[in-house]
Amino acid sequence: MPSPRSRVEVGQREARYYDVFLNLLSVGRYSHFVKDVITRMDIKPGQSILDLGSGTGRNDCLMAQKIGSQGKIIGLDISDEMISQALKRCCKYANVNFKKLRIEPPLAYKEEFDKVFISFTLHGFEDDQKVGIIHNAYQALKPGGTFYILDYAEFDIDRMWFPLRRAFARWECQLAVEFLKLDIKGMIRTQGFTEVKEEFFLRGHLRLLSAVKPPSGHLMNR
Numbered sequence: 001m002p003s004p005r006s007r008v009e010v011g012q013r014e015a016r017y018y019d020v021f022l023n024l025l026s027v028g029r030y031s032h033f034v035k036d037v038i039t040r041m042d043i044k045p046g047q048s049i050l051d052l053g054s055g056t057g058r059n060d061c062l063m064a065q066k067i068g069s070q071g072k073i074i075g076l077d078i079s080d081e082m083i084s085q086a087l088k089r090c091c092k093y094a095n096v097n098f099k100k101l102r103i104e105p106p107l108a109y110k111e112e113f114d115k116v117f118i119s120f121t122l123h124g125f126e127d128d129q130k131v132g133i134i135h136n137a138y139q140a141l142k143p144g145g146t147f148y149i150l151d152y153a154e155f156d157i158d159r160m161w162f163p164l165r166r167a168f169a170r171w172e173c174q175l176a177v178e179f180l181k182l183d184i185k186g187m188i189r190t191q192g193f194t195e196v197k198e199e200f201f202l203r204g205h206l207r208l209l210s211a212v213k214p215p216s217g218h219l220m221n222r
């Protein structure tokens with residue numbers, strides 16, 4: 001069930017204009033930013049990637065260029081409109097697929113992916129749901145695989161540049177505000193991940209977290 005404190009489950013209209021909105025909000029810099037992030041994920045030809053909350057598929061198309069024809073990408077999303085846009089956008093990549101599926105209940109994927117990616121989605125879940133999603137990522141990864149979380153960093157909202165603070169307060173939900181103070185690194189370590197690293201963007205407001213499932217990692221039961 002979506003939390004009433006979340007806005008991450010978008011309506012059809014919001015989904016239709018999602019990319020346009022992000023481009024406007026970032027003054028056209030969003031594509032460049034995402035390309036930079038994906039470059040840092042060190043994606044290799046032949047790798048398999050699970051994208052949780054894949055949205056319009058913009059990130060998946062960029063990742064598809066890196067995996068080549070031998071790799072595979074599966075994007076999961078709950079919005080029909082998002083999935084329809086993603087399918088159109090990535091139609092030239094036969095090895096990129098999208099499924100309508102909730103990402104917080106247990107998923108059927110077990111040790112199947114080299115990387116699991118979640119961007120601007122994790123902040124919109126209650127903490128017990130976040131644990132479910134992190135656990136799903138752990139289960140879906142092959143031993144030695146990497147989990148990437150692109151989302152808000154931990155920062156003091158009162159110190160945010162005024163226009164950004166206004167935009168954040170206008171568009172974001174209560175859970176996103178709480179996310180700024182949340183110990184996500186601790187949460188992913190508790191679920192068995194190691195080698196937690198972070199890279200910051202946009203004056204420290206955004207963060208790419210990466211964490212490794214230990215090579216000897218076995219499936220943790222919930």
Ligand SMILES: C[S@@+](CC[C@H](N)C(=O)[O-])C[C@H]1O[C@@H](n2cnc3c(N)ncnc32)[C@H](O)[C@@H]1O
Pocket residue numbers: 008009010052053054055056058059076077078079082101102103104118119120121
């Ligand atoms: C803010 S958008 C981010 C989309 C994409 N990851 C990006 O960075 O452009 C959040 C996405 O999560 C999806 N979503 C929200 N709740 C979900 C859930 N419970 N299960 C699967 N997808 C969900 C929404 O439909 C939306 O596409």
